[in-house]
Structures are given as structure tokens and as C-alpha cells.
Amino acid sequence: MGSSYMGQYLEVDLTSRHSYICETDADKLELFLGGKGLGFAVLAERALYSDPYASETPLILAAGPLTGTKAPTSVRSALITKSPLFGGALDSHVGGSLGPKIKSAGYDYIVIAGRASKPLVLRITSDNVEFIPGDVLWGKGVFEVEGQLRNAFPGSSVLSIGPAGENLVRYANIGNDLYRKCGRGGAGAVMGSKQLKAIVIDGGNKIEYFDPKLFEVLNVELVRDVIAHPARQKRYEQGTLMWIRLGQEVGRFLPTRNFQDCQFDEYENLTSENVARELDWQHTGCEGCILRCAKHAAWDGKELEGPEYESAAFLGPNCGVGDVKTVAEANWLCDDLGLDTISCGVTASFAMECFEKGLLGDAAGLNLRFGNGKSLLKLIPVIAHRNGLGDILAEGTRRAAENIGKGSARFAMNTAGLELSGVNPKGCLSAGLALATSDFASHTRLWTATDEMQGRLALDDTLPLYVRSGQDKVNLRNSLIVCDFLMFGLGRLLPLLRAATGMEKTESDALQVGERIANLARMFNCANGRSAQDDTLPDRFFEEPMTAGLLEGQLLTRELFDTLVQQYYRARGWDTDGRPTNRKLEELGLKRL
Numbered sequence: 266m267g268s269s270y271m272g273q274y275l276e277v278d279l280t281s282r283h284s285y286i287c288e289t290d291a292d293k294l295e296l297f298l299g300g301k302g303l304g305f306a307v308l309a310e311r312a313l314y315s316d317p318y319a320s321e322t323p324l325i326l327a328a329g330p331l332t333g334t335k336a337p338t339s340v341r342s343a344l345i346t347k348s349p350l351f352g353g354a355l356d357s358h359v360g361g362s363l364g365p366k367i368k369s370a371g372y373d374y375i376v377i378a379g380r381a382s383k384p385l386v387l388r389i390t391s392d393n394v395e396f397i398p399g400d401v402l403w404g405k406g407v408f409e410v411e412g413q414l415r416n417a418f419p420g421s422s423v424l425s426i427g428p429a430g431e432n433l434v435r436y437a438n439i440g441n442d443l444y445r446k447c448g449r450g451g452a453g454a455v456m457g458s459k460q461l462k463a464i465v466i467d468g469g470n471k472i473e474y475f476d477p478k479l480f481e482v483l484n485v486e487l488v489r490d491v492i493a494h495p496a497r498q499k500r501y502e503q504g505t506l507m508w509i510r511l512g513q514e515v516g517r518f519l520p521t522r523n524f525q526d527c528q529f530d531e532y533e534n535l536t537s538e539n540v541a542r543e544l545d546w547q548h549t550g551c552e553g554c555i556l557r558c559a560k561h562a563a564w565d566g567k568e569l570e571g572p573e574y575e576s577a578a579f580l581g582p583n584c585g586v587g588d589v590k591t592v593a594e595a596n597w598l599c600d601d602l603g604l605d606t607i608s609c610g611v612t613a614s615f616a617m618e619c620f621e622k623g624l625l626g627d628a629a630g631l632n633l634r635f636g637n638g639k640s641l642l643k644l645i646p647v648i649a650h651r652n653g654l655g656d657i658l659a660e661g662t663r664r665a666a667e668n669i670g671k672g673s674a675r676f677a678m679n680t681a682g683l684e685l686s687g688v689n690p691k692g693c694l695s696a697g698l699a700l701a702t703s704d705f706a707s708h709t710r711l712w713t714a715t716d717e718m719q720g721r722l723a724l725d726d727t728l729p730l731y732v733r734s735g736q737d738k739v740n741l742r743n744s745l746i747v748c749d750f751l752m753f754g755l756g757r758l759l760p761l762l763r764a765a766t767g768m769e770k771t772e773s774d775a776l777q778v779g780e781r782i783a784n785l786a787r788m789f790n791c792a793n794g795r796s797a798q799d800d801t802l803p804d805r806f807f808e809e810p811m812t813a814g815l816l817e818g819q820l821l822t823r824e825l826f827d828t829l830v831q832q833y834y835r836a837r838g839w840d841t842d843g844r845p846t847n848r849k850l851e852e853l854g855l856k857r858l
């Protein structure tokens with residue numbers, strides 16, 4: 266019988282320029298499935314106490330059991346490493362064609378450790394691993410590097426870093442296949458610390474199925490239902506940018522001027538309808554995806570896919586910038602220089618608030634007022650190259666505030682060191698709770714805004730339970746791996762998993778996988794300094810009445826938030842300090858780290 270698992274993984278040591286093929290550990294697959302879970306298990310074995318920039322800290326590219334199969338949205342893959350920004354376990358997920366290429370190269374996952382003595386391009390195919398000199402590419406932007414490597418190796422998936430990764434900007438990300446990005450939390454800087462400019466992957470292996478006929482039948486039904494689903498059309502027409510209008514008009518949680526407000530006067534400029542016109546949007550998507558939620562934009566000789574909602578919200582309203590082409594240009598610059606648009610946008614808005622409050626002097630003449638798009642465009646390269654003030658801001662808001670002092674920490678919008686993302690918690694309490702309790706403060710851990718906006722949540726002890734089980738479900742999806750935007754859950758995915766791999770998982774087994782990953786991440790993060798004191802939000806959210814949602818018009822008190830966090834710990838089986846108990850670890854088959 267076949268299986269969609271490839272049965273082996275690749276170890277690459279950049280220091281010695283050796284690589285090894287090893288058998289995938291079946292017990293790990295049983296416990297963690299693949300993707301995020303498998304990557305975290307490997308990371309915990311290799312880098313529990315190591316510095317993110319230490320040679321031994323691995324960069325892990327992981328596929329899941331559904332990656333590369335015919336299942337809708339299963340093109341995605343996970344990138345896992347240790348974050349130089351917040352110090353914990355980092356996972357990021359990317360579409361493009363990377364996931365299927367990891368599988369076609371013959372691997373369930375690839376572990377890249379060590380440090381090259383000179384800039385390097387790593388090329389992985391089914392029958393070879395090559396270490397190609399990368400000196401001529403060092404210093405170049407992502408679009409040029411990926412363009413050159415895609416021409417040199419047609420059909421391959423390419424990952425690369427820009428100058429931000431080379432300069433160890435703590436929120437440098439990684440480009441993929443020109444227009445896809447991954448690595449929030451600084452995976453690009455980890456790659457830069459290894460002098461690894463790019464990775465090129467291709468292969469000729471085909472995926473096998475445990476029960477190919479059953480998989481085909483189940484998949485045809487799922488594809489049919491995805492196509493007929495009412496949510497599909499809106500996602501196809503408007504992409505994620507639909508959240509600009511929803512965030513302003515319905516949810517009233519659009520992050521604005523460094524999270525001071527939830528409403529932005531110029532939001533209409535950034536709605537899907539306007540951006541489609543101004544940037545000549547064409548529908549596109551990850552390889553083979555039937556949802557095609559991505560949008561190819563072209564303007565003034567530049568191209569990108571997007572702007573996606575998060576990039577637009579944090580480089581736009583959160584910096585007070587409403588001009589569509591300025592926001593697109595800022596997004597393009599971040600993509601080319603290899604910066605995470607969210608952390609860069611929030612760090613820029615932090616600098617703007619500090620500047621307006623007189624904490625940055627003349628900010629090297631940058632005139633960093635909210636709404637000054639020209640200054641934003643000048644600031645982004647300054648950060649990527651760590652010039653002057655950029656060197657301070659390249660460290661992220663938490664460290665930048667420590668450096669600037671003068672009370673600037675009040676304007677540093679991060680939880681446990683990662684800049685907040687998604688929506689403004691001032692208009693969405695559940696998002697605040699999810700951001701504060703997740704393994705890191707990213708909207709990708711759990712998107713609660715739709716449920717709160719539509720009145721499906723209650724402010725009682727069901728809220729922490731909802732957050733806990735939602736996080737577990739997302740962990741599971743990120744290990745299978747399917748996209749967040751697939752509208753169907755375990756009832757449809759587990760039969761596919763069985764037909765693909767032969768693995769029998771009940772819904773409760775599968776949810777326990779998600780829970781196991783949350784507990785493993787928590788232990789890893791606690792070992793790296795995360796504590797109950799970090800499971801909160803910046804002061805700003807406890808000082809003014811909430812604008813919308815469960816607590817509309819009321820003040821969110823610290824007492825209430827702490828009570829919700831304690832209820833969350835109880836729902837997780839953690840102690841009052843937010844640490845997994847021995848009993849919980851035993852139940853999940855985990856050893857204390």
C-alpha cells in the first residue's frame with residue numbers, strides 16, 4: 266500500500282557542505298502528523314536552548330500528509346525555526362509551489378543547519394544536493410534573485426532573502442516564488458545568519474496514496490462542495506482585502522494610527538473594489554488552488570500579489586496612510602527587501618507615534634508623522650539596511666522601545682515581542698485573548714473576528730474554551746497541511762487523511778494532535794523566557810473604552826483580562842503560571858522539556 270508520506274527527510278549541514286537522507290520517524294508522524302507539529306518536534310530536539318543565530322539552530326521546511334495531493338488548498342507548506350524577534354518557536358506557512366516541490370524532491374521535511382563560510386545558494390533535487398556560490402546575489406533584492414534563479418532552474422520553487430535578512434533585521438522574512446512570503450518573526454534573519462541567500466527545490470517523485478480510488482472519490486466530492494460554497498465567490502472576487510471594508514464598516518476594528526483608533530477616514534481608497542481598479546488586479550492563486558484568492562497587481566512598472574489585508578492595514582491605516590499606490594509601493598519595498606509587512610508596518614507606526622510625541626528628535630529628517638507616505642517609503646529601506654534610526658527599528662518594537670526609553674514602551678504594540686497583527690483588539694476582545702495566549706501574537710493562530718463581529722461569542726467562560734479549541738484546530742490544519750481559507754473541517758479532512766496515508770484518526774485523536782502541538786510550543790517558549798506576565802496586551806487596550814464587539818463602550822479592565830487568561834489556562838490544563846502540568850503532558854504523550 267502506498268502513502269502520501271515520502272518516508273524520508275533530508276538533513277543539510279551548510280558548514281561541512283554535506284547532506285544525509287534519513288528515514289522519517291513514524292512515531293513522530295503519529296503524534297504530530299507533519300507540517301507545524303512535526304517541525305516543532307524537530308526544533309525542540311535541536312534548538313531548545315540555542316541562540317536563533319547559532320549555527321545549530323535549524324531552518325526546517327516541512328510538508329504535511331496532504332501537501333501536494335489533489336486535495337483543495339493542499340499546496341501549502343510550513344517553515345519552522347527559532348525566532349530572533351521573540352525568542353520562541355516560529356512557524357510560518359506559504360503557498361506558491363514550495364510544498365509540492367518538497368514532496369517531489371522526495372522528502373517529508375528538510376532540515377538545514379550549520380553556517381556557510383560564504384554566501385550560498387542551496388539546490389535540492391530528487392537525486393542531488395548542490396552548494397552553489399551565492400556571492401553575486403548577496404545584496405540583491407528578492408525579485409531580482411528569484412527572477413534569476415527561476416530562469417536558471419525552470420520549474421523549481423525558489424526561496425530567498427533580501428538585504429533585510431542579510432542584515433539580520435529581526436523581522437526579516439523569506440520570499441518564495443516571487444510573490445509569496447513567509448517567516449514572520451525573523452526567519453529571513455536566521456537564513457541570513459547562515460549566509461544562505463536562496464534555496465531552490467525541484468524533483469520528479471510522484472505522490473502515492475494508501476487508497477487512491479477512495480481518495481479520488483472523496484476529493485471529487487470536496488472539490489465540488491468547495492466550488493459551490495457561498496463564501497468562495499467573495500474570497501475569489503475580493504481576496505483578503507475585503508477585511509478593510511468589513512473592519513471599518515461592520516467590525517469597527519480596523520487598526521489605525523498605531524492601534525489608537527479603529528476607524529480610518531480614507532479607508533475607501535484601500536477597499537478591494539478600489540484597489541482592483543487602481544492596481545489592475547488579475548485573479549491568481551497558489552499552484553493548482555481552486556479558490557484563487559490572490560490578486561496580481563501591476564502599476565507604474567511594478568508588480569506584486571496583493572496587497573493582502575494585513576499588509577494594507579499595517580502599512581496603510583495603522584500608519585495613517587490612505588493612498589493606494591503608496592501602500593502598494595511600501596508593500597513592494599518590503600517584499601523586495603525581505604521585510605515582514607506586518608512587523609515593519611507596526612514598527613513604523615510605533616516610530617510615528619514616538620516622533621509625534623517628541624521622543625525621536627528630528628528622526629534624521631524623516632518627518633515621521635502619521636499619514637506621511639513619503640516618509641514611510643524612505644523609512645523602509647533605512648530599516649532594511651540598518652542605517653541610523655533604522656538600526657534601532659530593525660530590532661522590532663520591544664527592543665527599540667528599550668533603546669529609545671522615555672516611556673516609548675507605551676507605544677510598542679507587541680505581545681511577548683511580536684508585533685500584534687490582524688485586527689485592533691480595541692474592537693474585538695476575542696482577538697485580543699487569542700493574540701495574548703497564542704504561541705505567538707499572530708492572527709494566523711486563530712481568526713476570531715468573524716465570530717465576534719457576527720455576535721456568535723459570549724463574554725463568559727465559554728470564550729477561553731473557544732479560543733483554546735480554535736487554536737488547536739488551526740494547529741492541526743497547519744500540520745495536515747490545508748489553507749486557513751478551506752471552508753471544510755475535520756469531517757471532510759480526516760477521511761482524506763486516511764485515504765492518503767492509511768492513518769486512522771478520530772476527531773478527538775486529531776484534536777489531541779492540535780492540543781499536543783500547543784503544549785509542546787508552550788514548553789519550548791517557557792524554556793525560552795515566555796511567562797504568564799507576557800500573556801497580555803499593551804497598556805493602550807486597558808485605558809480607553811472598547812469600540813465594538815463583546816465589550817463595546819466598556820473599559821477592558823486588567824482584572825477581567827487576567828480572569829479570562831486564567832480560565833484559558835484551566836481550559837488547557839495548565840497551572841496558574843501558564844505552565845503545562847505533568848498530568849496534561851502525560852495525557853498527551855509529551856515529555857517535559
Ligand code: SF4
Nearest residue numbers: 550551554556558748
Ligand atoms: S485559498 Fe488563497 S492562500 Fe489558500 S491555497 Fe488557495 S490561493 Fe493560496
